[in-house]
Amino acid sequence: MSTAPRSSLGRVLDDLGLTLLEVAHGTTDAARDIGGVVIHDPVDDPLFPQHAIVLGVGVADSEQLAALLRELAGRDVAAVVVRSPVDVTEEVREAAGDVVVLGLARGATWTQLAALLRSLLAEDDFGEISVETLGGLPSGDLFAVANAIAALLDAPVTIEDRSTRVLAFSGRQDEADPSRAETILGRQVPERYARVLTELGVFRDLYRDDRPVVVDPVTLGEGVTTQRVAIGVRAGDEVLGSIWAAMDGPLTAERTATLRDAAKLVALHLLRVRAGADVQRRLRAELVSTALEGGAGAREALARLGLAGQSVGVLAAAPTAAPDGSQRADQQLLADRERFTDALAAHLSAVQPGAAVALVGDTAFAILPAAGPDAEVRLVGVAENFLERVGARMPGVIAVGPPAEDIAGIAQSRAVALRVLRVLRDGPGSRAARMTEVQTASLLLELRDLVLARGDAPDxxxxxxxxxxxxxxxxxxxxxxxxxxxxxxxxxxxxxxxxxxxxxxxxxxxxxxxxxxxxxxxxxxxxxxxxxxxxxx
The missing domain is CATH 1.10.10.2840 (PucR C-terminal helix-turn-helix domain)
Known part of the structure; x- marks a missing residue:
């Protein structure tokens, strides 16, 4: 189990080493703090936080790597990641200095690595990381929990949610079989294995009681050579997820007791993560709402969101129907809206850095940088791209407000976006639009409101x-x-x-x-x- 600070190079290598990263050159200072993750862009000059990890996307040979290292000289960079295998030449050694060069395993994507690094570094927009502990481990630190369980069981471990998405994993994953590596890289149990587990009734047994379930590797098919032992994680009657250990041998009483104790500990941490996420979601919603209203606190809210002094645009979005077309209870509708908002936030974080997204009422709002004469058209394209990606699984509509240069302009952009959103919700047509494209329909809706308010009947x-x-x-x-x-x-x-x-x-x-x-x-x-x-x- 890693004992290095949470945001340190040692912690990164402890949790991602062997599975994703290998040290190709340099001496690792385990205690060296990591200030953030930067993706190298040869046509742009990004801001470099202190002790950054730089992802050298597209760096294909030793000459390009040496050139990148020379370019980063004086930036106080902690490490550079390039695709394995890494050709460490004398030129690379001279250019590296004290920068550690890491190789990213074949089969892993840069998107996966960036997401895992940001998860490990736990960069918090709203304050310092809590030192609260649960069971002797940092509260909510699922990677530390996974490593602790792995040490007790002497086997690599994953912690998964009810959708078989990998929330955290321990070290030593290289000791398992190829299917485990595929699961870690994809952060999700491959669909073919999940289908077999469902057909065998494993998930039914797992979530029915608190006894561990043993899965014979032969039943799972090709790529699985190590036995799986799993146990459900629950809080009262609610199933939160599961723990999966890749280990052979009989399920002894000692192993059973260890898994049951581990499940209770993981439940506490998952609840703490959920509580923390709820707090951050509420805080972000308050900041976004305050900024959109344009009142006294709008300037401070924009500053806390990192959007002060910029030209910004406003997106107003909403899911249009349940994915299966069924009627939803209020609680399920809220869950659908939150999933839609989270998906939009994840998409914008990748294609539009700096965007602030939150669910305010029944509408998902995004405030995001919108510079340039064609900013509004570009934002419509971003919205259309998101809706194409989620497709029929999460149908929705997105309205784009005009770019705003000041607080009053942001409030006006929000009002325009809401008018556009109403048109998109009212009937079939475009799923993403700006006011220019729906102005006549918007005016007709407002006229209809006036007629209804006055009680006028056709004559x-x-x-x-x-x-x-x-x-x-x-x-x-x-x-x-x-x-x-x-x-x-x-x-x-x-x-x-x-x-x-x-x-x-x-x-x-x-x-x-x-x-x-x-x-x-x-x-x-x-x-x-x-x-x-x-x-x-």
């Missing part, structure tokens, strides 16, 4: 058509709407209403007779179209 010709349809089932309103929508094309309008064109012509004649409408008059047509829109047509 004149439209009222006569509605009354005739109610008494005779004449479909005259639908006929008029179809004719107007298709610019007087009888054939297209008849097809849209699923009637023969002669029947449609008869009904259109009745529209003129019953309603007293002169459809050759432009003003009459416009008034009829507007009134029909007010009906919600």
């Amino acid at each position: 004149g010709a439209l009222a006569r058509l509605i009354d005739y349809d109610r008494r005779n089932d004449g479909h005259l309103v639908d006929t008029l709407r179809a004719w107007l929508d298709h610019f007087g094309d009888v054939g297209a309008a008849a097809a849209a209403t699923y009637v023969h064109h002669n029947t449609f012509r008869y009904r259109l004649r009745r529209v003129r007779e019953v309603g007293g409408l002169d459809l050759s008059d432009a003003e009459t047509r416009f008034a009829a179209m507007l009134q029909l829109r007010m009906l919600g047509g």
Whole structure:
């Protein structure tokens, strides 16, 4: 188990070494603090926190590595990561100085490494890391917990949530089989193994009581050679996740007792993580809400969000339906909105650094940098890309407000985004848009609100058509709407209403007779179209 400070190079190598990272050159100072993670970009000059780990994406040979190391000289960089195998030449050694060169294992992605590093470093936007402990381990530090359990069981361990997503893992994962390495790299149990475990009833048994479950590696198929022993993690009746150990041999009474004690400890840490996440979520929601309102505390809120002094845009987003199309209880609706918000936050953190995302009421808001003349168009593209990625699993709509240069502008951008969002929610059409694209529809919705607020009822010709349809089932309103929508094309309008064109012509004649409408008059047509829109047509 690692005893190095949480944000240290030693801690990184303890938890990610062998599985993801190897030391290619340099002497490791285990206690050296890590200030953050920087992705190297040859066409940009990012800000370097003190003692940063630099990810050398695209650095393909020793010459490029030496050039990168020379470029980083004087930046107080702790380590540079490049893709393995690393060709450490004399030129690389001279350029490195005291910078440690690490190799990223083949098969691992830079996205995975960046996510794991940020998880380990636990960079907290809202204060210092708590020194509170649970069971003698830092509160909420699941990686430390996994290492402790691994030491007690003498086997590599993963801690997973109910969706088989890997929350933390211990060292010594190289001692397990290829399937475990695949699970760690993907931070998720591969679907083919999860399906087999479900068919065998392993998850049912795991979550039914507090006894460990033994899984024969033969039943899982290719890539699994080590026996798995798992136990559910629960708080009362609620199942929080599970612990999985890769170890052969019988499930002795001692191992069973160790796993049961470990499950109780992991439950405490998972609850602490959840509580901490809830606190941060509430704090971020308060900051985002305050910034959007444009009141007295907006300037300070923007500063705490890291967005002060920038041109920013506002996104307003919401899921449109349950993924399975079913009706949701209030609690499930909230969970759906939170998942949608978290997914949007994760997406924006990758494509739009600096974005602040929070669920405020039933709407997910994002405040993000929006510089440049085409910023609004670019933000629409970002929103469309996110919705394409989540697809039918998490359908939603996203409205884009105009860029804002000051506090008042942010409040105005929020108001515009909400107007656009209402249009997107109101009916089929674009899933992401800005006001320019939906302005007419927005004005019609506002006019409809005015009509409803005043209690105005349809009158004149439209009222006569509605009354005739109610008494005779004449479909005259639908006929008029179809004719107007298709610019007087009888054939297209008849097809849209699923009637023969002669029947449609008869009904259109009745529209003129019953309603007293002169459809050759432009003003009459416009008034009829507007009134029909007010009906919600």
